[in-house]
Amino acid sequence: MNNLLHKEGEAYYYGRVLDEASAWQYYDVLWNEIEWKQDVVKLYGKEWITRRKTAWYGDNGIAYTYGKLTRYALPWTPALLALKALTEKITGSTYNSCLLNLYHHGNEGMGWHSDDEPEMKWHASIASLSLGAARRFDFRHRTTGETLSVVLEHGSLLEMKGGTQHHWKHQMPKTTKVLQPRINLTFRTVVPLV
Numbered sequence: 001m002n003n004l005l006h007k008e009g010e011a012y013y014y015g016r017v018l019d020e021a022s023a024w025q026y027y028d029v030l031w032n033e034i035e036w037k038q039d040v041v042k043l044y045g046k047e048w049i050t051r052r053k054t055a056w057y058g059d060n061g062i063a064y065t066y067g068k069l070t071r072y073a074l075p076w077t078p079a080l081l082a083l084k085a086l087t088e089k090i091t092g093s094t095y096n097s098c099l100l101n102l103y104h105h106g107n108e109g110m111g112w113h114s115d116d117e118p119e120m121k122w123h124a125s126i127a128s129l130s131l132g133a134a135r136r137f138d139f140r141h142r143t144t145g146e147t148l149s150v151v152l153e154h155g156s157l158l159e160m161k162g163g164t165q166h167h168w169k170h171q172m173p174k175t176t177k178v179l180q181p182r183i184n185l186t187f188r189t190v191v192p193l194v
Contacts, residue, residue: 004150005139009164013150014157017090017129023155027131029079030183036102040069052108058097062190066117073097080185083129087187091159093125095187106133106178109171112140116165121189125161129187130154133180140169152184 004011018026036053056064057080058073065071076084080098088094103109115126128137130152137158140147152158160170 004148005164005168008141008167010160010162011139011164011168012159013152014090014159016153016155017086017157018155020155023131026079026083027154027183030100030131030185031102031181033077033079034100034102035074036100050108051104052110053102055100055102056097057100058190061192062097063192064097064099064117064119064188064190083185084187087127087129087157090157091125091127093127093159093161093189095125095127095189097188097190099186099188101184101186103133103135103172103182103184105181106135106175109135109174112169112171114165114169115160115186115188119190119192120165121191123162123166124189125159125187126165127187128152128158128160129185130156130158130182131184132182133178135172135178135182136175138171138173140171142167142169 001012034055036055039050039054040047056071056073057076062073063070084095134151134153136149137152138147138149
């Protein structure tokens with residue numbers, strides 16, 4: 001497996017890890033069973049309600065703070081546990097939580113950021129499973145500004161680990177070309193803050 005990032009980080013694109021029928025079946029289950037909510041994010045002293053919807057699931061007692069708001073994990077569903085087990089088998093890592101995003105179309109995206117909150121286990125694997133519309137995903141090096149992109153297909157898996165969150169930012173840019181929804185699952189390891 002080739003590392004997409006040639007320095008100061010590791011990112012591996014496994015391509016499609018679910019066959020077409022299974023990927024659509026999971027998409028339908030997650031669309032209907034996940035407790036989707038619009039996110040409220042605090043930036044620069046203002047509260048913003050995101051267009052995309054999110055959900056946070058994980059082991060009992062797992063909490064995660066971003067956008068200055070703390071979310072407490074909902075209990076794993078059978079579908080999420082099955083997808084977590086598949087992801088753990090492929091990546092060789094373990095995860096105790098999953099942040100899900102529902103993008104209704106290409107006009108919903110995510111700007112440049114890193115998943116480097118204090119609760120995140122240092123240099124641990126973050127695995128991103130994509131269902132639905134294919135979307136472009138970009139990396140940008142924090143120091144050099146160097147960029148690279150990968151298209152995340154329906155049923156595909158991308159793993160980021162090592163120094164990626166420290167040295168690189170990533171985004172999913174908005175686009176008017178994508179009209180279909182996308183569900184993204186990011187499996188993570190959160191360490192409770194003491």
